[in-house]
Amino acid sequence: MKRVLLTVAYDGTSYHGFQIQKNAPTIAGELLRAIRDLTGCDAELLGGSRTDAGVHAFSNKTAFDTDSPIEADKFAYALNARLPEDIRVTASREVPGDFHPLRVPSRKTYEYRILNTEFPDPVSRLHTVHVHVPLDDARMDEASKYLLGEHDFASFCSAGSQVESTVRTIHEIGVSKEPLRDRSGRMRRDGKRSPSGLLIIRVTGNGFLYNMVRIIAGTLMEVGRGAMEPEEVLAVLEAHDRDKAGPTAPPQGLFLVRYEFTDIGNPLEKGAPF
Amino acid sequence: MKRVLLTVAYDGTSYHGFQIQKNAPTIAGELLRAIRDLTGCDAELLGGSRTDAGVHAFSNKTAFDTDSPIEADKFAYALNARLPEDIRVTASREVPGDFHPLRVPSRKTYEYRILNTEFPDPVSRLHTVHVHVPLDDARMDEASKYLLGEHDFASFCSAGSQVESTVRTIHEIGVSKEPLRDRSGRMRRDGKRSPSGLLIIRVTGNGFLYNMVRIIAGTLMEVGRGAMEPEEVLAVLEAHDRDKAGPTAPPQGLFLVRYEFTDIGNPLEKGAPF
Numbered sequence: 001m002k003r004v005l006l007t008v009a010y011d012g013t014s015y016h017g018f019q020i021q022k023n024a025p026t027i028a029g030e031l032l033r034a035i036r037d038l039t040g041c042d043a044e045l046l047g048g049s050r051t052d053a054g055v056h057a058f059s060n061k062t063a064f065d066t067d068s069p070i071e072a073d074k075f076a077y078a079l080n081a082r083l084p085e086d087i088r089v090t091a092s093r094e095v096p097g098d099f100h101p102l103r104v105p106s107r108k109t110y111e112y113r114i115l116n117t118e119f120p121d122p123v124s125r126l127h128t129v130h131v132h133v134p135l136d137d138a139r140m141d142e143a144s145k146y147l148l149g150e151h152d153f154a155s156f157c158s159a160g161s162q163v164e165s166t167v168r169t170i171h172e173i174g175v176s177k178e179p180l181r182d183r184s185g186r187m188r189r190d191g192k193r194s195p196s197g198l199l200i201i202r203v204t205g206n207g208f209l210y211n212m213v214r215i216i217a218g219t220l221m222e223v224g225r226g227a228m229e230p231e232e233v234l235a236v237l238e239a240h241d242r243d244k245a246g247p248t249a250p251p252q253g254l255f256l257v258r259y260e261f262t263d264i265g266n267p268l269e270k271g272a273p274f
Numbered sequence: 275m276k277r278v279l280l281t282v283a284y285d286g287t288s289y290h291g292f293q294i295q296k297n298a299p300t301i302a303g304e305l306l307r308a309i310r311d312l313t314g315c316d317a318e319l320l321g322g323s324r325t326d327a328g329v330h331a332f333s334n335k336t337a338f339d340t341d342s343p344i345e346a347d348k349f350a351y352a353l354n355a356r357l358p359e360d361i362r363v364t365a366s367r368e369v370p371g372d373f374h375p376l377r378v379p380s381r382k383t384y385e386y387r388i389l390n391t392e393f394p395d396p397v398s399r400l401h402t403v404h405v406h407v408p409l410d411d412a413r414m415d416e417a418s419k420y421l422l423g424e425h426d427f428a429s430f431c432s433a434g435s436q437v438e439s440t441v442r443t444i445h446e447i448g449v450s451k452e453p454l455r456d457r458s459g460r461m462r463r464d465g466k467r468s469p470s471g472l473l474i475i476r477v478t479g480n481g482f483l484y485n486m487v488r489i490i491a492g493t494l495m496e497v498g499r500g501a502m503e504p505e506e507v508l509a510v511l512e513a514h515d516r517d518k519a520g521p522t523a524p525p526q527g528l529f530l531v532r533y534e535f536t537d538i539g540n541p542l543e544k545g546a547p548f
Contacts, residue, residue, distance in 0.1 A: 011396040122285040
């Protein structure tokens with residue numbers, strides 16, 4: 001018996017999230033089907049970030065036990081041959097039999113991507129959220145810094161969450177704007193930043209509450225369009241009241257880009273597609 | 275009666291190409307349906323680059339005549355309200371009644387996008403071609419320069435094309451590699467270019483033969499993986515024989531990124547999403 005840790009990338013568009021559900025396609029459901037096809041045995045997934053329907057991942061992590069003679073690092077290739085194209089196992093490695101993803105300290109990094117342009121873009125429509133109102137990324141970045149550190153993030157947690165504590169630590173957070181390469185081939189003559197661009201909210205923490213990143217994104221977008229002042233984010237945080245924060249931003253802009261276990265090194269060293 | 279020129283962006287994944295077909299969804303078919311919904315009248319599309327099934331566009335151009343009182347520049351918004359999300363009209367403008375897209379000099383720019391990584395990426399799988407064998411972008415760029423200028427491109431034209439002449443002019447061509455931002459958040463410590471990346475073949479010309487860009491891409495990929503020497507591209511060009519060139523690269527990596535009419539200015543000045 002060995003325990004295998006998988007790094008999984010997926011396009012969440014066609015799935016009802018990571019967590020297995022009856023009668024609905026899920027990432028976990030596809031992984032378990034592929035493991036059964038490959039090993040002939042049912043398995044159970046240990047951990048795995050429970051991304052919502054429509055949310056994407058470049059690097060989710062989940063583990064399973066198997067008696068298969070297949071070498072742990074060969075599972076990535078063998079499972080990919082049995083998975084749909086919108087799910088790829090980008091790394092597989094053996095971990096100690098007592099390793100459980102949910103019982104070790106970890107750091108996750110999420111990105112929320114906002115296409116801030118006059119017209120929506122058909123090509124990226126399922127992997128960004130389109131906002132046509134100009135957003136001020138500098139104001140959003142300033143506002144985001146109030147969330148750094150350890151806080152009670154109750155204002156940024158959707159109802160229905162069962163967690164004991166709403167205290168989490170955000171290690172890094174910031175908002176950047178990537179001026180979009182003019183798809184028609186023309187850069188602005190004056191060399192100035194294009195008024196439109198791809199805004200990326202990037203946040204790293206030791207754990208996140210239900211919808212926490214999407215509520216942070218919805219709140220920072222309020223600041224970006226001028227409906228809130230950056231310093232108001234501090235009042236929202238201190239209110240411990242979900243109703244004080246902005247709306248929950250749509251799922252398709254959210255990506256789990258990094259998931260590390262801080263005590264076993266980074267299983268991502270090899271294999272990640274990017 | 276006025277003539278309206280549309281700039282159209284689309285994700286070609288779900289369509290059998292631009293050109294209208296019976297019993298198959300096409301970009302032109304959707305545009306004509308939306309125009310009929312809006313104006314109450316059937317229209318005919320004049321011109322429009324005939325992109326193949328699965329090929330994408332940030333900037334295709336087509337025109338139609340209408341008696342509608344709607345101002346020409348309002349058509350973009352009105353048609354978008356009646357089009358599927360994977361097709362967007364990004365600009366609309368009135369043009370002279372004797373303007374026909376196929377009867378004026380034009381320049382088109384295509385990009386062919388190759389994801390050169392160990393594992394395919396679920397998120398970009400429909401908008402890039404994945405190649406796991408390392409491709410040498412410098413060799414590909416060197417090879418591409420043999421195609422600059424006016425030549426008989428018969429070696430780069432698929433059978434079944436009805437054109438009178440296979441002579442075309444390539445104004446600009448080159449191959450670049452965008453080091454991919456490490457999606458797991460880690461850049462290479464040594465600061466070197468990542469061995470993997472997004473290769474972009476960008477070519478501008480006065481017109482392109484059937485499958486010409488995809489055959490150029492397939493040929494340059496042969497050079498990139500070492501199966502051909504850069505200078506052999508000259509021999510391929512001079513052979514005027516399709517069998518001497520590389521394979522036709524798959525459609526999903528191809529984007530029509532710019533389409534300009536050189537005698538009426540660039541209708542894209544406003545409205546393009548990027």
